[in-house]
Amino acid sequence: MELVQAFASDLCHRSALERIHTPEVHLYLTHSYKGTAALPGLILHFIKGPDPLEDDMLFLGNLRASGLARAYLENLQRAKGAGEHSKTLSREKLEEKIEFYLRVKGEDALNQVRDRAKEIAPLLNMEKEFAALNQLITDLLGTGLSKNLVSAVARARVPGEPVDLYRIQLFESLYEDLVKRDYPDYPDQNKRIQSYQNFAFFEGYFSNHIEGTKFTIDEARQIITTATPLPARDEDSHDVLGTYQIVSNRTEMSIQPTSADDLLKLLRERHAVLLSARKSKNPGEFKDKNNRAGGTEFVNMKLVAGTLKKGYEWYSMLRHPFAKAAYMMFLVSEVHPFLDGNGRIARVMMNAELSPKALSKIIIPTVYREDYMGAIKKLTKQRESDAYIRMLLRAWEFSSYVYDDNFNSMEDHLKNCNAFLTHKEGYLKIIPKK
Structure with missing residues (x-):
């Protein structure tokens, strides 16, 4: 990770949510230019993007990771490639991530993420992505149409067992x-x-x-x-x-x-x-x-x-x-x-x-x-x-x-x-x- 930090980049897209490289050692980062760098045991994918936002979280040393709202928006961008060669999680995996957050943190917390996404979407030029995220969250909360969801976990969402928060x-x-x-x-x-x-x-x-x-x-x-x-x-x-x-x-x-x-x-x-x-x-x-x-x-x-x-x-x-x-x-x-x-x-x-x-x-x-x-x-x-x-x-x-x-x-x-x-x-x- 010290080598990664040296590139003055921030974890983004799928890497911001997974917080680790993929099994085939791909890692995705926001940078000032687009490119790829192969390190021993690690492949870095640089994605040209905006500077860090105030809620982009410190991950390790000076290395940041996109905040949750930004990461959700990033993962709703259109992307080339498939599997680990895609900078975004699949729609199914993203739904599972958001549904898991909803189960653990609750509706109020997820709505706060949605509000933050609405706020930053214009700054990131991701208004289309926010529209998709807004619909996804609406569907997950049961106020939209479950048929819009592709994940079995999200579609079958029911009130879970109580937990020690x-x-x-x-x-x-x-x-x-x-x-x-x-x-x-x-x-x-x-x-x-x-x-x-x-x-x-x-x-x-x-x-x-x-x-x-x-x-x-x-x-x-x-x-x-x-x-x-x-x-x-x-x-x-x-x-x-x-x-x-x-x-x-x-x-x-x-x-x-x-x-x-x-x-x-x-x-x-x-x-x-x-x-x-x-x-x-x-x-x-x-x-x-x-x-x-x-x-x-x-x-x-x-x-x-x-x-x-x-x-x-x-x-x-x-x-x-x-x-x-x-x-x-x-x-x-x-x-x-x-x-x-x-x-x-x-x-x-x-x-x-x-x-x-x-x-x-x-x-x-x-x-x-x-x-x-x-x-x-x-x-x-x-x-x-x-x-x-x-x-x-x-x-x-x-x-x-x-x-x-x-x-x-x-x-x-x-x-x-x-x-x-x-x-x-x-x-x-x-x-x-x-």
């Missing part, structure tokens, strides 16, 4: 921060079954420990190897067994949601396994009363399904497995859809984004608990995602060196990394393996 805005801000970054790839070194299962043991062990379900390594290992709960701690033992049953199954950990409804189904199914012994916590069912942690009120029980479904839409637009993993973990954690087991399910869903891509899963060790919880809280309260992303990247790098066919050797490595200490006793060390 603050959380929706929070998820959008996390998406925006995740999508504009580049990430490393830490390959999964636990390719053999024994090594994968050893990692899964500690993955589940720490995931339970961080939630207060504490066993010694020997106790947890006895529970796993015998598949038998400790007599005095039946429910806690089943939590350990349930977590391990999921995370040690490479097939299960390769399943990712393919739709918003599929996300809800997958969450319920995994929760039913995880908390199978805690009948009072309604395993496999979303919460029937509200929950909180400290000063944080989680999503109201009546808004759980709608908020998860809306949140899924940003998840579906992310591409890098780490970005999807980080987003999914926070989505589930922040909604807190169940009476119990939310943190564990959130981390399961996170690692299910990495494992099928042959990338290392992530362990959150005891010594890193406060860093982990603090970064999540900062994102929740201050909408500050940088600390959260950096925290998970460090945990991911640490986890990428946790591999060994020998259980005791893996445990020794974790001890050397201070994994079993508290944050007051030490700090997380990253020790590469040669």
Whole structure:
């Protein structure tokens, strides 16, 4: 992006709405002249156009992106080419974008965008485009003719399920921060079954420990190897067994949601396994009363399904497995859809984004608990995602060196990394393996 900024250009047309290059690495920018430039891994298309407007948004450094009203107008221009070789989104995709904005932000917000488009259309010489946009919005709001719409989503628009608007805005801000970054790839070194299962043991062990379900390594290992709960701690033992049953199954950990409804189904199914012994916590069912942690009120029980479904839409637009993993973990954690087991399910869903891509899963060790919880809280309260992303990247790098066919050797490595200490006793060390 530094190279892009050097051209003193601004994201426009489809790139202003997508905020990322196309899969075939095309990026469209407003410039003082028309042309094309090929950079390593990126093709820049310069479109001669007006200077930035006051509501064209800063995107990265000095690089701006067309404001929403301007971007909608730009994408209604006639364009040559098709697919990624067109500067504009297809009519269907544009309708889906505007319909999504309407669902998330509401009618008042969309009408404000329309008013702004009407104001700037003469400045941009886009009066014809405004007429098209005005009709599109009129149709979407149900005051026009739905037959004018081409998108199935737009044509079938019905009042959606209620959502937690603050959380929706929070998820959008996390998406925006995740999508504009580049990430490393830490390959999964636990390719053999024994090594994968050893990692899964500690993955589940720490995931339970961080939630207060504490066993010694020997106790947890006895529970796993015998598949038998400790007599005095039946429910806690089943939590350990349930977590391990999921995370040690490479097939299960390769399943990712393919739709918003599929996300809800997958969450319920995994929760039913995880908390199978805690009948009072309604395993496999979303919460029937509200929950909180400290000063944080989680999503109201009546808004759980709608908020998860809306949140899924940003998840579906992310591409890098780490970005999807980080987003999914926070989505589930922040909604807190169940009476119990939310943190564990959130981390399961996170690692299910990495494992099928042959990338290392992530362990959150005891010594890193406060860093982990603090970064999540900062994102929740201050909408500050940088600390959260950096925290998970460090945990991911640490986890990428946790591999060994020998259980005791893996445990020794974790001890050397201070994994079993508290944050007051030490700090997380990253020790590469040669």
